[in-house]
Amino acid sequence: MHQTDRDVVIQAIKENLWPHYAFQSEIREKGPKVLVKGDGAILWDIEGREYIDGHSILWVVNVGHGRKEIVQAMAQQGEKISYASLFGGYSNEPAGLLAKKLAEITPGDLWVSFLVSGGSEAVEAAIKIARQYQMLMGFPQRFKIIARKESYHGATLGALSCTGLRVYRTSFEPLLPGFVHVPPPYCYRCEFQLEYPSCNIQCVKAIEEAILWEGPKTVAAVIAEPVMSAAGALVPPPEYFPRLREICDHYGVLLIIDEVLNAFGRTGKMFAIERYGIVPDIMTLAKALSGGYAPIGAAVVRKEIFEAFQDYMMMHGITYGGHPLSCVAALKNIEIMERENLPQRGEEMGRELGKLLEPLKKHKMVGDIRGIGLHYALEYVLDKNTKARIPGDQRVAARVEELCWKKGLYLCRASVDKTYIAPPLVVTNDQLQRIVEILDQSISEVEREIFS
Ligand SMILES: Cc1ncc(COP(=O)(O)O)c(C=O)c1O
Missing domain, CATH: 3.90.1150.10 (Aspartate Aminotransferase, domain 1)
Known part of the structure; x- marks a missing residue:
């Protein structure tokens, strides 16, 4: 890059670009x-x-970086139509095909995708789907969400209310009511001072206790990442998710599995929850869904949940949700993952x-x-x-x-x-x-x- 152009870029970043989760002063001092x-x-x-x-x-x-075939697929789509929204019954081809592909590759009867622009939006959509679903099923008082301490579920206010890391929350409190946090499966620093396996996975029992304490008829969903990432790649014991699935089923609570970071091969499976042999009610996806070639996220739900909305509008929509270029990027990205x-x-x-x-x-x-x-x-x-x-x-x-x-x-x-x-x-x-x-x-x- 020409020296002058380089200087313009560096200066612009220092002066006009707000960094995400970073100290401005450091960037000014050390350079971006x-x-x-x-x-x-x-x-x-x-x-x-x-x-x-x-x-x-x-x-x-x-x-990996520099996948030309993804960029070419996006360019071809852009020449046909670059934008067509999913609002009001309109749609676009790549969004339909991506939703079909996700139905094929996600576990069990996860079947219908609500497409959004990223991970926080996927979590927001999942929370709203869970709450409205419970309302449609005749449980309007089921609004609470149980999450784990040390988790990261995103930066927008709903997703942040799920997030269990104090440092992200403090500046924005009070956050939304009805979000409850329980100890994570953090064996290295077990909150119960126990050791696996003699602990009898007390951390999953704590979720049941929280449901009982809050009142089962007030809880809409539990949200959990399969391998907790922000806490430092916490791989839970094999019984953790099967047991959590049983607890959720027993109390009529939906299970949202946040695969935003884990999915698409990161943990050695297409979806990390496959390791635990359970099917969530809602699965959130983003990040590697398009490999970074375009912004996209999804909340994928079981058929049964979608069908409850047959005569009711899901009161949610995102202008860029299901953007054709992002959907094409995701489709090509998944094709590469499967082929290779x-x-x-x-x-x-x-x-x-x-x-x-x-x-x-x-x-x-x-x-x-x-x-x-x-x-x-x-x-x-x-x-x-x-x-x-x-x-x-x-x-x-x-x-x-x-x-x-x-x-x-x-x-x-x-x-x-x-x-x-x-x-x-x-x-x-x-x-x-x-x-x-x-x-x-x-x-x-x-x-x-x-x-x-
Ligand atoms: C598990 C999990 N959920 C949600 C999010 C939020 O995703 P985004 O940053 O795309 O909004 C992240 C981001 O790191 C995440 O790790």
Whole structure:
């Protein structure tokens, strides 16, 4: 890029662009990190520097960067018609075909898609579907939603009310009434001070207790991510979801499974909930649904739920929901995933990543390494025996992330004390090794500073 154009871009980002979940002052001081090109698991920034994408840019680009066939399919669609909404009985071809494809590939009788523009909107749609469905079934007082502490379900007010991470909530409270949070399946820091399997999965019992305490006739739904991501790739015990399904059925509560981050091969299956052999009532999708080639999300519901709305309008609509270009991108993206068997590749490469990460336990501050498929996290501690947390103002994960960036590894969304590793499913063995090498060096450097 010509030096002057580069300067204009950098200046514009510093002056006119509001960053998401970032400190403006840091961007002004250090300069923005501007990505300009991608190919497979490799990225280039505006300075021409090369990086390995260790994060699929927010767990989105599962099929890898630079997939020309997706872009070409979108261009062809754009030449026919670029926009046609789903409001008022009108529709478009790609939206219909995508909904059909999702009905085919999602588990069980998940059958009808409410198409939106992203993950938060998918969660909003799921909450509204659950509430209106309960009303149509004769239970207008069933409005409460049970979620888990430490979960992230999005940034809009309904999705944020589900989110169980204090830091995201504080500035916007009071949030919506009727959202209740229970302990997550966080075995490394069990709230009940128990150990699996003798714990008898107390954390799922806690959901039943919450339903009983709130009053079963007031609860509309439970929302849960299969592998909790923000909390650091928490893989629940095998009985967790089958038991939760039974509890929800027993009390007439809908089960919303938030697959926004897990779906499309991230955990080594097309959908993470397939690992647990249950069918949710509503499944939310976004992120890797289009591989990042266009914004899209979906709330996919069971046939039975949709049929309850036969004579009633679902009072919800999003202007860009079912955008033809996004639907074409999603269809092509799914075609690639199936053709190249990418979920299976995620499983195989995930096993490699797990083995490569294991030696990082040698670090004094690496308390836990966990995950499944190409969805891993490291949790940092001050003391491995006590699991004492590193104070938030040390910003330990952000420091690791910054050093990784300088060494050619892109890792985004470091939380206070966790680093997430989630490369595209097309990542090679050599790239995985390099990811872990850079991470290892960066942790060593931060560790020297923290424990000096
Ligand atoms: C599980 C889960 N649900 C919902 C969302 C919100 O998605 P979006 O950022 O597309 O609104 C996210 C985003 O990270 C997520 O991880």
